Amino acid sequence: MSKYGEFEVVGTVRRKCKRINDPNADQDGMREYSVLKCPHCRNETIEIANDNIQKQKYTVIRDHILACPSYTGERPQKRGKPASDTSEIDDLKQRMTESEVKHESTKAQLDWTNSQLDWTNSHLETVKTVVAQHQVHWGDLARVMGYEPPMEPPFLLDKCRELRRLQLTNPEGAYNEHQKNMALILEQKDMVIKEKTLMLEQKGVDFNSVVNEKNLMLQQQDTALKQQDTALKAEMQMATDYKKQLDTKDSELSKMIKEMGRLQKERDQLKAKLDALGTKKPTPGEMLRHGLEQAHKRARM
Numbered sequence: 625m626s627k628y629g630e631f632e633v634v635g636t637v638r639r640k641c642k643r644i645n646d647p648n649a650d651q652d653g654m655r656e657y658s659v660l661k662c663p664h665c666r667n668e669t670i671e672i673a674n675d676n677i678q679k680q681k682y683t684v685i686r687d688h689i690l691a692c693p694s695y696t697g698e699r700p701q702k703r704g705k706p707a708s709d710t711s712e713i714d715d716l717k718q719r720m721t722e723s724e725v726k727h728e729s730t731k732a733q734l735d736w737t738n739s740q741l742d743w744t745n746s747h748l749e750t751v752k753t754v755v756a757q758h759q760v761h762w763g764d765l766a767r768v769m770g771y772e773p774p775m776e777p778p779f780l781l782d783k784c785r786e787l788r789r790l791q792l793t794n795p796e797g798a799y800n801e802h803q804k805n806m807a808l809i810l811e812q813k814d815m816v817i818k819e820k821t822l823m824l825e826q827k828g829v830d831f832n833s834v835v836n837e838k839n840l841m842l843q844q845q846d847t848a849l850k851q852q853d854t855a856l857k858a859e860m861q862m863a864t865d866y867k868k869q870l871d872t873k874d875s876e877l878s879k880m881i882k883e884m885g886r887l888q889k890e891r892d893q894l895k896a897k898l899d900a901l902g903t904k905k906p907t908p909g910e911m912l913r914h915g916l917e918q919a920h921k922r923a924r925m
């Protein structure tokens with residue numbers, strides 16, 4: 625509790641440093657301030673840098689009390705000035721100097737802000753170029769991975785993360801997965817080749833069976849022809865044999881005919897002899913005996 629009342633902290637605010645090139649500024653040139661509330665005027669614009677709050681609190685409160693419109697107690701003496709009846713002009717000079725300093729400070733701050741803005745603008749250009757290049761790279765990456773160029777990077781990013789995760793957690797698995805995919809593709813090719821070979825073999829079998837059937841038919845025809853040939857030959861042989869037999873019979877017949885002719889002639893001669901003998905006709909017994917005697921004679925000749 626200060627002797628000027630309780631100035632409680634009602635909040636904090638992070639903003640640009642009051643001083644240029646403040647060594648306590650963070651990388652963005654910002655600093656955190658505590659906001660104090662005056663118990664007299666209820667003003668909430670009293671700020672103290674957070675890390676200086678203990679050191680500066682009294683001075684800041686004292687400065688506010690000097691100007692607080694609602695404070696009714698005895699005001700403190702101005703800092704660094706002896707209590708005297710300093711003229712209004714001196715006071716005015718002092719205030720003008722302070723104002724000039726403040727103005728310089730504001731100007732410097734504005735310059736600094738402008739330079740920051742320039743820097744930001746040039747960086748924005750760089751970032752735009754980089755983003756455009758990245759867009760091209762994303763497209764290339766998508767093509768390499770076999771995807772359509774994505775409208776948004778997250779799709780590919782997720783795919784890459786998935787791959788990377790698999791590689792890290794299970795490098796063997798990632799490799800195996802790749803191998804499996806390759807093996808699958810090869811297997812499918814093998815299947816296709818096998819099917820084609822089978823089809824070709826089937827066609828070969830069909831063709832062979834047709835050829836075999838034709839061959840069999842030809843063989844059967846051939847056998848039939850041979851059988852016919854054999855039968856014909858046999859028939860011809862039989863005909864030849866029959867002709868031979870006929871010839872033999874024929875010659876035997878001609879011999880018999882000749883023999884009969886001879887016998888007829890002998891009979892005629894015998895009859896003529898008998899006729900010449902006159903009236904006496906031989907009995908059939910005498911004729912038979914005579915014929916037998918003649919045949920016997922011939923057989924002995």
Ligand SMILES: [Zn+2]
Nearest residue numbers: 662664665692
């Ligand atoms: Zn006040």
